[in-house]
Amino acid sequence: MARLGYSIKIDGVEDDTLVVRRFEGHESLSDSLFKGQPCYGFKYFIELATRQTDLTPDQVVDKMAELTLYRDDEVVQRVNGVVRNFTQGDIGHNYTFYSLTLVPALERLSLRQNSRLFQLKTVPEIISILLQEMGVTDYAFNVQRECAQREFCVQYRETDLELIHRLAAEEGLVYSFVHEEGKHTLLFTDGTSSLPSITNAIPYNALSGGTNDTPYVSHFNAHTQSDVSRTALQDYSFKKPSYQFAQSAEGTNMDYQLTDNYEHFDAPGRFKDDTSGKAFNSIRLEFLRRNAKTFTGKGNQPLMRAGYQFTLEEHLNDEMNSSYLLVAVSHQGEQPQALEEESGSGATTYSNQFKAIPSTVNWQATPQPKPQVDGPMIARVVGPEGEEIFCDKYGRVKVHFPWDRYSNADEQSSCWVRVSQGWAGPQYGTMAIPRIGHEVIVSFLNGDPDQPIITGRTYHATNTQPYVLPDNKTKTVLRTETHQGEGYNELSFEDQADSEKIFVHAQKDYEALVENDHTQVIHNDKHLTVDRHSYTQVKNNQHLTVKGESRNNITKDKTIDVTGSLHQKVTDKTIIDSGSEVHLKAGNKIVLDAGDELTISASGSFIKLDASGVTVVGSAINLNSGGSAGAGSGYGGLVAALPTSLEDVEALAETEGASVVASQTEVDSQLKSATVSSEQVEAVETASSSSSSAISVGQQIEALTGKDAVAETCSLGQDS
Template sequence: MPAYTQTDRLIQINSPLGKDVLLAISLHGKEGLSELYRFTVEAMTVRTATVAFDAVVGQPFCVALQMPDRKFRFFHGLCLQLLQGHSDNDFTYYQLEMVPKVWLLTKKAQSRIFQHITVPDILKKVFAGFDVEYQISGRFEPRDFCVQYRETDFNFACRLMEEEGIYYFFKHEVGKHTMVLANTPQAHPDVPGKTTVIYKHVFDGTALEQDYISDVTKVQGQTAGRFTLWDHTFELPHQHNDSDKALTESVSVGKVSHKLRVGDSSKLEIYDWPGEYAQRFDGVTASGGDAPAEIPKISPDSKRTVDLRMQAEAATAVRLQGSGFARQLIGGHKFTITTLPTDPHAVTIKCDGEYVLTSVRHAATVGAGNYLGSSRAETSYTNSFTALPSALPFRPQRTTPKPLVSGSQSAVVVGPPGEEIFTDKYGRIKVQFHWDREGKKDGDSSCWVRVAQLSAGRQWGAFSLPRVGQEVIIDFLEGDPDQPICVGCVFNPDQPQKYKLPDEKTKTYYRSNSSPGGDGYNEIRIEDKAGQEQMYIHAQKDMDERVRYDSKERVGMDRHLRVGFFLPNDHRGDASGESKKGNQYEEVAIDQHLKVWKNKDEQVGGDMKLLVGGGDGDGNLDVHVKKAKKELIDATSDLHVKQAVKEKFDATFDQHITGAVKEKYDSTLDLHVAGVVKEKFDADANLHIAGDQKEKVDGSVSLKAGQNIQEKAGQNYAMDAGMSVHIKAGMTLILEAGMQISLKVGGNFIDISPMGVAIQGTMVLINSGGAAGSGSGSNPAAPADAADAADAADAADAKPIKPKDADLSKTGSKSN
């Protein structure tokens, strides 16, 4: 078997099979800025050789292209696929597809979340394990929330690079290739070898030995003259966060200036919303603290973003297309074109200057006959390319689509360990998506997610905050996975509804859960079951009700109110049973009106105090009892009246006092009895008058004592009768005076004094004539006995009906 070698061949392949096992016969393919190169390499082996596919596919290999100076430039990559073709008498033919190693990321798709990290740092994570050189300049703000959602790692990286104006190209060495990430013209290296390439329009037949360009075409197209972006963040609710940028007027290449604003560019504007830059910033930290420096970053980032969009538009305005034989042209590298003064066509193009190669398509051939010594075998190399003036920054077009979430998703509310409710000042929550394999179900599992409410106004509306452990429904603004929003909550077997379904299907309720601990709840419940309709309200602790104006309540039947009473074994009562610790306070600013159509029972277990007055009224108490009034006081009764007391009884007044009666009047006592007054004392009666006593009886006065009557005056005692005074003693009548006793009738008298007895009369008869006078005698009428006062009927004990308890249900439980 003859030995074949690639030495001194135009193209040479070095594969894992060893030197010269595969013999290169052609290379075709394309490389460029922000694109994965792909080369098709045709090779052959001697017919008797065996090629192990698994030793080649997925393995790196290298193709060397010989330059005119006998040096080599290289194409290095992975073998994507290997095709075995036909065989002839001498060889078996193969075709190898070469791609960069990073192509493998097009076969790696996942969903994951990046938070508080810059795009360059995200790219470093995505491209970890690959040979990547970062030539990225400028400042990049960390993105608050960036999601790779159901897309390949490579598409995710490309999408971010297109958003940030970052592009990539490759550098090749023997046995190695490196991916270069860049965003400035300064990052482009020179092509290897000769950096200045001659543009020679006429092909002279010596192309294989000379590196020159044989054809150049200038391409210029219509572009928009202005780019405008608006964006929105809820933290700046009334701002457009807008920014705009006009197209660069022209770009210079060497001595030539290319005008970019042509045609109707000034009238053409690309306006886009949302600009997708405001969402990158959040005025609240991941833990819920304030981050006041973040929101002001939106404005400068909007200007940076619109600059990138306009630069991407400008990059399409003008370019060169060419072809030739310059083997040193590599995508992403820069070179200089120069024309020969003797070439009239080249001079007309006016393309002299420095350019960056945006794409290069290579075609190199070594005929199989070269290995057999055929004189007819041809060896050739040509290429075609596109180039951009190096002064014009290259920006990749935004061609990689951003994944859209086609519909809503469910997620679980999360928070730091031990937190039942985790939120920020805007009432946002954190969630764990079911597709997130890297999330730890903690406070860092997502960005802050806004929660849609039934109503939301300026300090008015409805508010209910999902809690840790609850399942929620997440929607996405414009389907953007970077902008989740919570639109509702759902029950599941771990977080079931309170009332068993379908048994309790007629209940509508809102029930909360005490936090922390989950040992209580507040609830509003509506029961719509026919015949059992009910409106139920439960307050776990306090219930405050405020009505600015009227409050009207109408109860068709009974109303029960219990204050401070709880059932036995209720955790709010004492261990012995019912708790009675509860007060009721009421305050009415003006009037209170109460009308009870039938009975009213009140029972006060302790003291009862009533104060009438002290407010805006007169302080009077009016009580009108249309029938009997009964009062029973088991102990003493004290009545203190500071002013006049007036009592009027239209019928009989009975008063029965079984004990002592004491009365004291600090002022006048007026007693007017229109009828008969009867008094009866079963024991002694004592009367002490500190001042004068005056009595007037319009009729007769009868006084009868069963035994003695004793009267004593401290000074004078005067008695005057209009007719007779009759004093009669059954046995002895003694009239005694310390100084004088006088009996006087007309001018006659008897005077007895310590000096003697003097009798003076017109006629004095002693033991002769005359007779003793007689009186009517004392016959006082016995007073009618006072009728005994009827005993007051005992007042009936108030027996108010015990109010029924409101429904009591078991308390709730924690969500997490």
């Protein structure tokens, strides 16, 4: 008969101080429950006894310990871990009784809850960061599939261990432990083929009892159940809005069940490319079918541990003699003879119960619920030092959350975050990029902390409103701020009764482009002040009707250049008062036609024509007596400068950085060089394509022949 024995060592406690009375342990691939408590890979309850009466929790709790199993004085198994709790029990005549719980160092990560951001990291990299921060250095990744880098991954109000479980399950990573003397190594794998195997096959022996020289399996049961037969995941990416991110997969070896209707569909599937989607969908299917075919059993082989493969032999049903993966194992051991002085009796025993799956199947951990953000959050827009506006081609910005303790509140603080606009269409809508320092309201799509989106902006104590409140509570304001300069543009509305007003302020240029008609109706006065020059070009006809006075006050010269005819009609008087000279010049003839009287007067002499005849009066009257005609100054008018033009909005969208208007220097240069003689005056283009005006062709001809100006009547409806 083989002899069994157990011992325990605790860092800082002398060897052989404690003896093991009994233990009960549970191991699993990744996390599970054991006696209603969470089990993170393994958990052992160990009962101890010692002659030492002054052993304190300070000597034991949170220390490394190791339970060793012997068979014929040879070590056959070790359980290395951390003492999570320690309890003092009864005190006898010779012994004091204690109990402790042995868990992996990984469990320490369940004691730290945090909120933080990870950017451009793979899941193994994130897990490594968390483990190293907690001082867990004995770990390894044995994975076949390359995990994609995650642009943005948020740990939100969850423990480090909860985050590890969630991310590992998403990527199809399961963990187990390899125990060696003095340490236990955390092993992450993504498939059964990456897990270690027990070297020798384990025999099936249903009739054996007691302690046999060869460990065996005494019970082995096969379980089959119907499960999900097909999975389908779907998601969306704004970068490819027309592409349907959809993945589906079907299970195998399902002849025993219906397959058509057992579909598991989920959206969003939390993937943004087909490669990740295919992997996530396969992982989901493997999880949902992990219990389709399972095996449970009992035995006494201590080498059977969760995460190990084994081969069963000598089963009466030859189909059972195959390879399996242990996904959970419970261990029990008792050593009553260790306390002979306390009347302990009986042999040392060991047994286990286990759950396994075929080694051809991948076991997937249970997906963990992702933390849900209860509502919007406040954040601050951030960017590089010295910059005021920082965005990408999609108008996304970077933000810093108040709870983020790790970033420097700069352009590395977050991923690019989309910004909701008031209206968004293909090259139309509203666009207002949040600027660095602005406070914004961040919502999360489907409550997912990994999918932030800015849905609003708010003022605060230092970012205040453009007008003092509540004094200006009747104002509605859109005010911008000059980028890298001083000033602003503004459109504001005053809604106070009897003071209603629309105010527009352009810090530099003001441009308006109307593709068809522009109609203004002003029921009172209009005031226009131009500090420099004013340029107007009408490419077809211009009509001006003034029903009162018209006054022009020009402090310098005035030029009127008409390439056709100039018609003036005055009902009463035409009076021209020139301080120096009036020069009339005609290329052909000048006709002065007066109904009653015509007088030409200069220096006391005059010629008068009326109904009574022609009267010539002068100090001397010279007829064909030599002399010469007086000369005028001649024409010296200036050609009107044309206004600068606007480019079409479409052209602006296509030509980044294009200048919209000419510089004022160019306009001034054009104006100064426009002085020409009367013979050199060039016609200004007045012809244009047919107008859509409501004025008839006949009315336009009337206007051109000198009749009354034609005024087009328009009516403004109530609807805009």
